[in-house]
Amino acid sequence: METLEQAELPRIGRARTMLFRRLVDIVSVPSGGKLSVQDRHMAADILLDMLFHADDEERAICARRLARSKEAPRRLLRFLAQCPITIAMPLLEQNEAFDACDLREIAMATTAEHRLAIARRKVVPATVCDCLAEVGETHVVKELVANSGAELPEQALDKLVRRSRDETGLCPLIAERLETIPSHALTIFWWSDAPTRRRILQRYAADRLEIIETCKDVFEVMADEKWADPVARKAVQLIERRQRNRAALARSPFDSLEGAINSAAVNGMDVQTEQEIGYLSGIKPVTASKILNDPGGEALAVLLKATGVKRDFLPVLWVALQRPLELDEGVMDPQFKLVAETYEILSVAKAQTILRYWNWALSSAYSPGAVRDGGGLPMPANEEAEFSTSQRTARLVFGR
Numbered sequence: 001m002e003t004l005e006q007a008e009l010p011r012i013g014r015a016r017t018m019l020f021r022r023l024v025d026i027v028s029v030p031s032g033g034k035l036s037v038q039d040r041h042m043a044a045d046i047l048l049d050m051l052f053h054a055d056d057e058e059r060a061i062c063a064r065r066l067a068r069s070k071e072a073p074r075r076l077l078r079f080l081a082q083c084p085i086t087i088a089m090p091l092l093e094q095n096e097a098f099d100a101c102d103l104r105e106i107a108m109a110t111t112a113e114h115r116l117a118i119a120r121r122k123v124v125p126a127t128v129c130d131c132l133a134e135v136g137e138t139h140v141v142k143e144l145v146a147n148s149g150a151e152l153p154e155q156a157l158d159k160l161v162r163r164s165r166d167e168t169g170l171c172p173l174i175a176e177r178l179e180t181i182p183s184h185a186l187t188i189f190w191w192s193d194a195p196t197r198r199r200i201l202q203r204y205a206a207d208r209l210e211i212i213e214t215c216k217d218v219f220e221v222m223a224d225e226k227w228a229d230p231v232a233r234k235a236v237q238l239i240e241r242r243q244r245n246r247a248a249l250a251r252s253p254f255d256s257l258e259g260a261i262n263s264a265a266v267n268g269m270d271v272q273t274e275q276e277i278g279y280l281s282g283i284k285p286v287t288a289s290k291i292l293n294d295p296g297g298e299a300l301a302v303l304l305k306a307t308g309v310k311r312d313f314l315p316v317l318w319v320a321l322q323r324p325l326e327l328d329e330g331v332m333d334p335q336f337k338l339v340a341e342t343y344e345i346l347s348v349a350k351a352q353t354i355l356r357y358w359n360w361a362l363s364s365a366y367s368p369g370a371v372r373d374g375g376g377l378p379m380p381a382n383e384e385a386e387f388s389t390s391q392r393t394a395r396l397v398f399g400r
Contacts (some may be wrong), residue, residue, distance in 0.1 A: 020050055020058060024075070026193070027040060037248045040071060040072075045073075047076065056087060059080060061088075061089065063083070063087050070095075075118075077102070081102075085318040089117055092250075099125075104131050115137065119132055119140050125152040128157075141160060145160060147171050149203065154179070157174070157180060157181075165396060175200055180204075190290075194298070201346060202345065205346070209349075212239060218239075234360070243282050243355070245280060255281070256280070257281060260341055269320045269321055274289060274292055281307045284302055287359045292321065296339075299358075300314070303312065304317065305348055306351035307355075311344075314364070361393040
């Protein structure tokens with residue numbers, strides 16, 4: 001029961017609630033009426049000071065009212081967006097008044113659930129995507145990559161490709177992004193599942209016809225110079241039209257690439273035969289080893305199609321690598337069937353492009369130091385290490 005003194009005290013709180021709701025009305029009213037921009041900002045300044053002393057329910061009411069307001073002052077919105085996620089959610093997912101700087105500040109100052117809400121926005125600016133990719137929470141980046149409204153810059157995709165090596169669920173999402181370029185796709189190929197690998201081979205291979213035509217006279221000049229320039233020699237690895245290495249054939253103990261494959265099927269695939277298959281195919285030993293030891297086997301189909309080896313040699317190479325052709329009598333092994341289908345869907349020109357890209361990207365930056373420190377390639381402190389596609393690819397594929 002109230003004492004006489006308590007009964008005589010003025011009751012407080014009603015005026016604050018009325019003022020709070022009036023200010024919310026003022027700040028959330030659409031533009032075009034009598035309210036000036038200056039009045040809106042002054043009302044927002046007062047409301048913000050009141051929100052410092054408000055409870056979560058009052059803050060949530062304000063956030064819901066402002067969720068679709070494009071005119072609400074951003075300082076007020078930033079405060080509400082950094083409140084607990086139950087308050088901030090409608091603003092982070094719906095409000096279009098935030099700019100990239102606002103969203104980046106919020107993402108860096110709040111929780112994973114706030115960043116998830118930002119990743120779900122209708123439009124996620126490029127700098128915000130890069131920030132979310134840098135933080136790298138799995139559920140957030142998956143939502144981000146799956147969001148067609150996210151503007152993924154190349155820097156963000158580089159980070160996501162690097163992360164996908166350990167979080168392979170990102171691979172199919174990356175493969176479908178319009179921003180993904182061949183260097184991204186042909187790198188994640190090595191740890192992607194079978195459907196994603198097929199998508200990559202079909203979508204990201206090219207025939208190089210324009211590049212070859214434009215640069216065809218360079219080969220004559222390089223031959224005159226006896227291929228002495230290492231930078232030019234590295235560069236033309238990706239451009240050259242002929243795939244098989246005739247010089248390697250003259251030195252090989254085998255009479256042809258097909259002969260080396262037959263020998264491996266009969267005598268077993270040893271290191272020497274593996275290297276010879278690489279030399280005869282016009283690729284470096286490190287690239288040949290990566291392809292021949294590819295667990296899925298689709299890379300084998302690329303190798304044979306690119307070098308013009310007939311489809312009949314695919315099961316021969318498969319057996320040479322001690323892989324089963326059949327599960328039971330008359331029932332083809334499903335993995336071999338997948339590899340055989342991959343061989344059929346590729347054209348020779350596109351398979352050559354993929355093989356040459358792998359050889360350029362995997363071997364031109366590879367060094368024996370890759371086997372040290374758990375397989376990690378060193379990171380030289382120069383601009384080539386920062387920007388080189390081949391160095392980045394080699395570090396990702398071989399580095400562990």
